[in-house]
Amino acid sequence: MTAHDPSLPPQIEGWFSSRGWSIHPHQRDMLALSDQPCQLLIAPTGGGKTMAGFLPTLAELADGAHKGLHTLYISPLKALAADIKRNLTSPIEEMGLPIRVEDRTGDTPASRKKRQRADPPHILLTTPESLALLTSYEDAHRTFEGLQRVIVDEIHALSESKRGDQLMLALSRLSTLAPNLRRVGLSATVEDPQAVARILAKNPDPCAILQADPGPDPDIRMLTTEAPPPWSGGGGKYAMQAVLDQVKAHNTTLIFHNTRAQAEIFFHHLWLANEDQIPIGIHHGALSREQREKVEDAMIAGQLKAIVCTGSLDLGIDWGDVDLVIQVGAPKNVKRLVQRIGRANHRYNAPSKALIVPANRFEVIECVAALQAVREHTLDGDTDHTGPLDVLCQHILIRACAGPFTADELYAEVRTAGAYADLPRDTFDRCLDFAATGGYALRAYDKWQRLIEKDGVYTLRDPRGTQRVRMNIGTIVDADKMAVRLQKARGGKPLGEVEEYFASTLRKGDTFLIGGQVVRYEGMREMNVEVSKTPYQKPKIATFMGTKFATSTQLSDRILTMFRQDDWPELPQHTRDWLHLQRKVSKLPERDRLLVETFPHDGREHLCAYGFAGRNAQQTLGLLLTQRMEEQGLNPMGFVTTDYATLIWGLDQVSDIPPLFSRENLLATMESWLADNAVMKRTFKGSAIIAGLVDRAMPGAKRKTGRQATFSTDILYDTLRKYDPGHIMLDITRQEAMRGLVDFGRIEQMLDRIGDRIDHAPLTRVTPLAAPLFLEPGRIPIQGLANERLLDDEAERLMTTAGLEFGPRVPS
């Protein structure tokens, strides 16, 4: 690496010294290496990370010679871009530098956006989606021709997501438009900086990795309460008083939950227990923007003692004087825990203080394992990330909007994005064909194909098509949501939103929680869920389906390693006794073996497999095993899963366990099961939207209630399977499902780990470790023709109730 003279222009040096500040060592290092094609800075929050990223830009722009766009700053959050603009503008003004800074997000007025393309500022702050949109314009080459640097903030949050993949594809485009472009990544602590660097750098450029002083270790402990946590559940209700006491003892506390539903329930109970009327707010992604902004403003103004929140606050801005973070429920993932805690505390060189509240007995073990990992600085590793093809399909369309291109050029350009470096040419060609013609075996659209190829050059057939491509830009596909409003003559106050599926299960009079209050469902009006306030304190039904994170491989491994110990002095006595008892009556699961217990209970046979593969994989395992058992006539009746085990019950005892877990059998069942599965249909829908097979439903756009209403993508999936089983969208769906909700990768990891070492423990009664599974919600019944039978029963009941007669009333 060549280090050039890191001296700064006098205005900047003067600004630092006039404040008595010295430049951090990592800021100097960034400056010294600023001519490198790629730099990755790993620094804790509050370490002047953003300034480290921008200092070289300020230095290069200080003489006022550069015309046009110099530096592009990209953050995953709109709010962060606005915040950075404020934090950057004042030093620039104080230094008297001739630099123009502007932001550009979905909220920027159209007139300013247009002006920014013709006359870009020196520094433009934006998001991955807004950048993708910018690259789709025909004048993109003019906008970006002088671009020198691109700064990707919070790259750790982007590097494992489709938003990150889209961003890196956009950067591959920028590197063609501005060949001297240098890339800078700013990251929180990650386990494998090399992996992030590989994603960030233009392949095969090298990337310099700089590590700032990580600061003091966080002070994280488990919150111990007099009463032991319950055997199952996720609410942490038992710890309510202890949490309130902590809130009182600190200035400002953030109380994180893993799911929105848990946050809602916890907030509700906290409020009931809050006899001193301590000001506490709630914040999560399903609340209306008005609600969230109100809480954020109150927080910044220092009016709140605590906020109950979810990941929506993870990437938050400066939350002021937060001196305690409480994590309710096991953190599932050590990296997220550390980043969450680090972010909350913005005082550099002051240790962050955090408490973890295990929600149930097993989570006590998980929390202790996570705390060990934090102390030993071992974070969860990143799995190898290969670029998803639906995002590539969208990128091809975006590229086509900007003007004609050849397949060879675009293929070469795409492969400069790290995640797509190994993309095979034939896969690229299939994606291109999909974007151009639909890629169907039946060539039906020759006249109407989207891209026309002539002499190797691809052009958009209908220039008006750009509009549609631009409207569909983005890789976040939310479940269909419906707004929840208080019932009023002219449409009442918005409270938040619920998934359409959830709304569809509501009946008038049902009560549920939203925004910390219990509301009563009144009806549906113009795609709004209308509710009224209710005096009831106990909501009838849960609020959100929501995703649940699976416990990471690393954390699962740690727990299995702990199980090897003779004793567990680090655990509370109740949990310690529990493990000893399990060892006495059965055995504890081991890392390189699979423990399968069978026992009768309540008149049914049970099978409990301790796979430790994480919630999603254990669920898939449950589906596969029960299907297999069904085929063998073992009459499975249902199952339930946690992050560490799957419990199956049924009529018959399973005697021959090992064949159930053979890789061949599981894979074969997988193939037949996958195809016709709701998970696949849901995954198909997401990928179909990203790849541009169907249009994204515009949020807020009033849906037509007429006959032209869009039809379900399930029909498209079924049609493709029937008539075009080799279609690329089916391949994409399979890939995405395997690494997403199905998580077959974790099942394979488990199979690798256990080999043929399966221990069958036939027992006469429920074991201590299996017992909590009986209390676990989310039991999945096995149903073959169950739906049809349910429907028949319901029909008969309703027709009778309604006094309706139906059927053959043929006059004689």
Added chain:
Amino acid sequence: MNGLPFSFHDAALIARPSGALFWPAERTLVVSDLHFGKVERMARRGGPMLPPYELTETLDRLLADIAETDPRIVICLGDSFDDLAAARATGDAVTERLAPAMAGRRWIWIEGNHDPGPVGLGGEHLAEVTLANLTFRHIAEDTETAEISGHYHPKARVILRGRAITRRCLLVDANRMILPAYGTYTGGLFCHQPELAGLMRPDATAILLGARPVALPMPR
């Protein structure tokens, strides 16, 4: 025969799992809203390029219904083609497959709002038709009784133990009947929406399609 038998204005009818209506006494098969060429029209307008198999799939089902019921009369209740250009573009493919089935049968194309003119496929082109005491037209008329129409693509949702099941459905009350859309790529209008809820009498029944069609009080 497969399907749910019921009576309407003294006619014994059968709601078939496919969404077709069969009238054994008149040996008449009725299907509505085939929307042939919908995919072609979307692509032509620069919209998404959907899997182009809707024509094949819809025709497969229609020919299977014809083979099983052997009707004397087939009535396509309007919106058989997604628009007139789609009729021109897909007409040949449709004719090729339908011609053998049309031979020897009375085939009636009712005009719909999507395909108001004749589409040149043979058969009769009518605004509406009355057989025995029943009148067939595309869009229901306010004052009419003994009327069978399509147009609205009705579907219904029922909630069974927390699980929502959505199906296309046939709506029927003492005055009128509204058939579900037969075409493969056709969206639906929930029968609890005002357009349909207002059209049907309070005691209307919905027949949900499925392997075995099921009759329920129309969900509102």
